[in-house]
Amino acid sequence: MDSSLFIGVDIGGTHLRTALVDETGQIHHRTRTTTGIEAGPDAVLERLAAACRDLMKLAEADHKHVHAIGLGVAGKIDRIDGSVVFSPHLQPLNGYPLARNLVQTLGLPVVMENDCNAFGLGEAWKGSGQGIENWVGLTLGTGVGGVLILSGQLWTGDNLGFEAEIGHMIVDPHGPPCACGLRGCLEAHASASALCNGVKRAVQTGTLESGPLFDLLRSGQLTSESVYRCARSGESLATALFQRMGWALGLALASLFTVLGIRHAVIGGGVSHAWDQFIDPLWKTLRQSSSMLDAETAVIRRAKLGDDAAPLGAAYLAFSESRR
Amino acid sequence: MDSSLFIGVDIGGTHLRTALVDETGQIHHRTRTTTGIEAGPDAVLERLAAACRDLMKLAEADHKHVHAIGLGVAGKIDRIDGSVVFSPHLQPLNGYPLARNLVQTLGLPVVMENDCNAFGLGEAWKGSGQGIENWVGLTLGTGVGGVLILSGQLWTGDNLGFEAEIGHMIVDPHGPPCACGLRGCLEAHASASALCNGVKRAVQTGTLESGPLFDLLRSGQLTSESVYRCARSGESLATALFQRMGWALGLALASLFTVLGIRHAVIGGGVSHAWDQFIDPLWKTLRQSSSMLDAETAVIRRAKLGDDAAPLGAAYLAFSESRR
Numbered sequence: 001m002d003s004s005l006f007i008g009v010d011i012g013g014t015h016l017r018t019a020l021v022d023e024t025g026q027i028h029h030r031t032r033t034t035t036g037i038e039a040g041p042d043a044v045l046e047r048l049a050a051a052c053r054d055l056m057k058l059a060e061a062d063h064k065h066v067h068a069i070g071l072g073v074a075g076k077i078d079r080i081d082g083s084v085v086f087s088p089h090l091q092p093l094n095g096y097p098l099a100r101n102l103v104q105t106l107g108l109p110v111v112m113e114n115d116c117n118a119f120g121l122g123e124a125w126k127g128s129g130q131g132i133e134n135w136v137g138l139t140l141g142t143g144v145g146g147v148l149i150l151s152g153q154l155w156t157g158d159n160l161g162f163e164a165e166i167g168h169m170i171v172d173p174h175g176p177p178c179a180c181g182l183r184g185c186l187e188a189h190a191s192a193s194a195l196c197n198g199v200k201r202a203v204q205t206g207t208l209e210s211g212p213l214f215d216l217l218r219s220g221q222l223t224s225e226s227v228y229r230c231a232r233s234g235e236s237l238a239t240a241l242f243q244r245m246g247w248a249l250g251l252a253l254a255s256l257f258t259v260l261g262i263r264h265a266v267i268g269g270g271v272s273h274a275w276d277q278f279i280d281p282l283w284k285t286l287r288q289s290s291s292m293l294d295a296e297t298a299v300i301r302r303a304k305l306g307d308d309a310a311p312l313g314a315a316y317l318a319f320s321e322s323r324r
Numbered sequence: 325m326d327s328s329l330f331i332g333v334d335i336g337g338t339h340l341r342t343a344l345v346d347e348t349g350q351i352h353h354r355t356r357t358t359t360g361i362e363a364g365p366d367a368v369l370e371r372l373a374a375a376c377r378d379l380m381k382l383a384e385a386d387h388k389h390v391h392a393i394g395l396g397v398a399g400k401i402d403r404i405d406g407s408v409v410f411s412p413h414l415q416p417l418n419g420y421p422l423a424r425n426l427v428q429t430l431g432l433p434v435v436m437e438n439d440c441n442a443f444g445l446g447e448a449w450k451g452s453g454q455g456i457e458n459w460v461g462l463t464l465g466t467g468v469g470g471v472l473i474l475s476g477q478l479w480t481g482d483n484l485g486f487e488a489e490i491g492h493m494i495v496d497p498h499g500p501p502c503a504c505g506l507r508g509c510l511e512a513h514a515s516a517s518a519l520c521n522g523v524k525r526a527v528q529t530g531t532l533e534s535g536p537l538f539d540l541l542r543s544g545q546l547t548s549e550s551v552y553r554c555a556r557s558g559e560s561l562a563t564a565l566f567q568r569m570g571w572a573l574g575l576a577l578a579s580l581f582t583v584l585g586i587r588h589a590v591i592g593g594g595v596s597h598a599w600d601q602f603i604d605p606l607w608k609t610l611r612q613s614s615s616m617l618d619a620e621t622a623v624i625r626r627a628k629l630g631d632d633a634a635p636l637g638a639a640y641l642a643f644s645e646s647r648r
Binding site: 171181264 | 457458470472474479480481482483484486487488489490492493494495496497498502504505506509575578579580582583584585586587588612613615616617
């Protein structure tokens with residue numbers, strides 16, 4: 001039995017998650033800490049290196065050896081240079097050579113990917129994407145991330161530093177404003193931000209003047225989870241916001257399936273826990289908006305690895321790079 | 325010097341175009357006749373076989389040999405079965421085993437592709453797509469066709485019988501009706517039909533009550549070329565229709581570049597002759613709607629092979645299949 005192990009790390013705006021993974025995709029150990037971005041990039045590097053050293057010791061105690069490290073980082077990354085180009089939620093890391101510095105600190109090979117691509121690689125390896133040749137992945141969180149697995153490989157396009165930015169596909173040019181500065185992006189309809197902004201706009205325009213969502217907004221406690229709970233209890237604005245989310249997801253997937261000639265999608269991320277609130281309008285719109293594909297043959301799967309997907313995918317990347 | 329030649333055929337709703345092509349992509353001879361679809365599928369096969377036999381004789385007279393034939397057919401095709409699944413402009417061919425029957429008639433290998441994919445292969449081989457690894461192609465005609473060249477190869481997705489149907493990407497869910505039954509497809513904004521339908525709607529709704537476009541419609545002489553001529557002379561509705569075309573093309577390309585992480589497009593087809601009328605609004609919208617890509621690095625090329633693109637691409641397919 002091979003004694004090689006790999007470390008996968010998911011570096012998000014809030015949490016830093018690691019996994020110690022073998023070549024079969026089994027997770028031997030996982031850790032979670034805060035990213036601590038407020039202390040600056042060198043502090044993040046130290047925290048990251050400390051987490052990796054802990055896992056390396058655990059591997060040694062088990063007479064195994066960590067072969068390489070994979071990082072999934074929320075943002076635009078430069079694979080060749082090993083640096084973070086731009087991360088909206090980890091802005092102090094912008095321009096910081098995180099992967100390169102980790103190589104120097106630990107003396108191990110380090111590869112870096114966008115966190116949503118890491119999610120896709122994880123789900124492709126051991127999750128809902130297993131055995132599917134071509135699929136589109138979405139992570140519904142604060143924003144909407146995307147990943148494309150084409151011909152069984154992670155699609156990286158022209159290596160422009162972004163790809164599969166499905167959250168910024170424009171589904172409705174007359175739609176609500178998006179954090180990116182445009183209008184009507186998928187993210188402006190189908191993210192935690194979109195849900196909260198929908199409530200804010202209803203209050204601002206006077207269409208919502210009372211009720212639980214109004215109170216939550218006023219007390220600063222409005223979250224996508226609270227919008228979900230309101231939708232479950234039948235509150236009309238919350239229900240309408242999830243209907244709109246499902247509509248936008250159905251529209252985006254219909255166009256993607258038409259353009260790519262494919263029929264599989266995997267949806268994950270924190271907001272995907274509200275599955276029961278958006279999946280029916282998603283399917284309704286997908287059926288109505290598919291001119292080429294027989295929508296009944298489409299497969300929309302829920303991601304199944306949860307928070308393990310990105311660290312696992314990052315470890316897979318380290319594993320596959322080390323075999324090249 | 326190799327004496328192998330290949331025949332490429334473009335079978336459209338009106339014309340049947342052939343090209344006798346060598347392995348370097350040089351066209352030795354070309355023919356054009358009407359498809360004659362009104363006489364039924366067997367008559368189309370005969371006409372096709374006759375055109376191929378003529379080219380085979382020309383090849384023999386030159387001491388060369390036709391090795392294989394490639395067909396580009398306007399419609400949904402079954403590559404494996406060698407049959408036409410559904411062709412809106414060649415409906416008598418629906419379900420007809422055109423490629424299989426041509427094999428039996430001529431005793432040569434025959435491969436079949438969608439005509440827009442053949443266009444893409446032709447432009448990739450000898451036209452505006454040469455040397456570009458990843459690009460999206462559009463043909464603006466009666467409808468809007470699409471093709472994707474990814475990693476230097478024709479993208480065929482899950483082999484569902486369609487792919488790169490960019491004309492049926494929904495750019496505006498509140499937009500005008502499309503021939504496919506949906507609303508707001510790219511084709512409903514950026515095709516010859518969209519131009520003519522725009523004039524019809526303006527007359528129906530009473531916003532156009534006189535002028536050259538009104539007269540052309542009434543006399544049954546309205547064509548996309550006449551809308552173009554009116555736009556060139558400054559007619560406001562014609563200008564607005566081309567502005568809308570450019571806007572929709574810019575929006576579709578912005579979303580495609582965002583989703584695929586690529587930056588090259590090639591635009592051909594009869595309506596692309598109206599380039600001067602839609603290219604400025606296309607660029608304006610592309611710049612305004614690109615959140616990830618620096619739009620200044622985008623490259624939008626005009627197809628350069630004209631009617632030769634599809635026969636050449638079909639011949640390329642025959643050539644590349646014969647080498648496998």
